[in-house]
Amino acid sequence: MFEEDNAQWGLVHALVLDGEGGARAIARTELNDLELKSHESLWLHWDRSHPQTQSWLRNASGLSEFSCDLLLEENTRPRLLGLPNNELLLFLRGVNLNPGAEPEDMVSLRIFGSAQRVISLRMRPLRATDELLGEFEQGEGPKNPAELILYLAQHLTLKVQDLIGELSEIVDDEEDKIDADERYTPEHGSILQIRRRAAGLRRFLAPQRDIFGQLTRTKLPWFTADDADYWNELNNSLTRYLEELELTRERVGLVLEAEDRRLNVRMSRIMYRFGVLTGIFLPITFITGLLGINVGGVPFSNDPYGFAVTCGVMLVIGVGQWWFYRRLQWL
Structure with a gap:
């Protein structure tokens, strides 16, 4: 060409x-x-x-x-x-x-x-x-x-x-x-x-x-x-x-x-789970914090079974909250 x-x-x-x-x-x-x-x-x-x-x-x-x-x-x-x-x-x-x-x-x-x-x-x-x-x-x-x-x-x-x-x-x-x-x-x-x-x-x-x-x-x-x-x-x-x-x-x-x-649904789901976990551990954290103060009159401070009793109380509270959340269909 x-x-x-x-x-x-x-x-x-x-x-x-x-x-x-x-x-x-x-x-x-x-x-x-x-x-x-x-x-x-x-x-x-x-x-x-x-x-x-x-x-x-x-x-x-x-x-x-x-x-x-x-x-x-x-x-x-x-x-x-x-x-x-x-x-x-x-x-x-x-x-x-x-x-x-x-x-x-x-x-x-x-x-x-x-x-x-x-x-x-x-x-x-x-x-x-x-x-x-x-x-x-x-x-x-x-x-x-x-x-x-x-x-x-x-x-x-x-x-x-x-x-x-x-x-x-x-x-x-x-x-x-x-x-x-x-x-x-x-x-x-x-x-x-x-x-x-x-x-x-x-x-x-x-x-x-x-x-x-x-x-x-x-x-x-x-x-x-x-x-x-x-x-x-x-x-x-x-x-x-x-x-x-x-x-x-x-x-x-x-x-x-x-x-x-x-992405928003995934983040909402994650934050929801964190919120539920926070709700379960909040009263338990309150109990452990209350029993950990260094003042006289703390219950079970001299009781050899005090730790086991406290753990049992927190377990009962946790199970109770789990049951309550299930009733509300939050879980």
């Missing part, structure tokens, strides 16, 4: 779509003299952090300064912006599946789209674009810019589905462990991490869902009639995923609440 030739220019890959699901790769040096046929279109995928990318975008892409500023912004949120001449800017977010990265630290994909050209920029690698290249190699890729943008959005959405399913399975596992073993204590740090991950995903997926809804109503000449149905399906999919995320957050809350209730 000429990636080695293109790397020094910041161009990840350049593809000419043949209009039938296939594509041919071209090098950066071929762009200046490239002439597209009526059924062909061009996809340029750039590394946004590369200086040559920024230089080409501002000086050779033909885009307005306004469009270049937006595409090169440091921080963006999912958004859709219509441009003159039936062009658009589309900013999407994808799950970060790079090694050592947090999936909810989503990767930004900035897209410029027109009738015969798509320019996309990313900072970090995206699995979605790699899968799209595989589809081109099999001749099953998108046929035009409208389908290309749609395919990118679909691949990004599928990765979200996999991550949300993973989070849901973790919560399922924790719930099963709690139900199976009343002494099981979930790791609060990992449980709270699930909630934070769900919140991070929702931050970008909610506006992205709204964008898919806007694209359902977008009427550009180079969009086909069926595109609206596919965008509507993506909108419904993201709505379902957001509902699943909200449910996952609520279930995490229920897991933590269940653990707190079990």
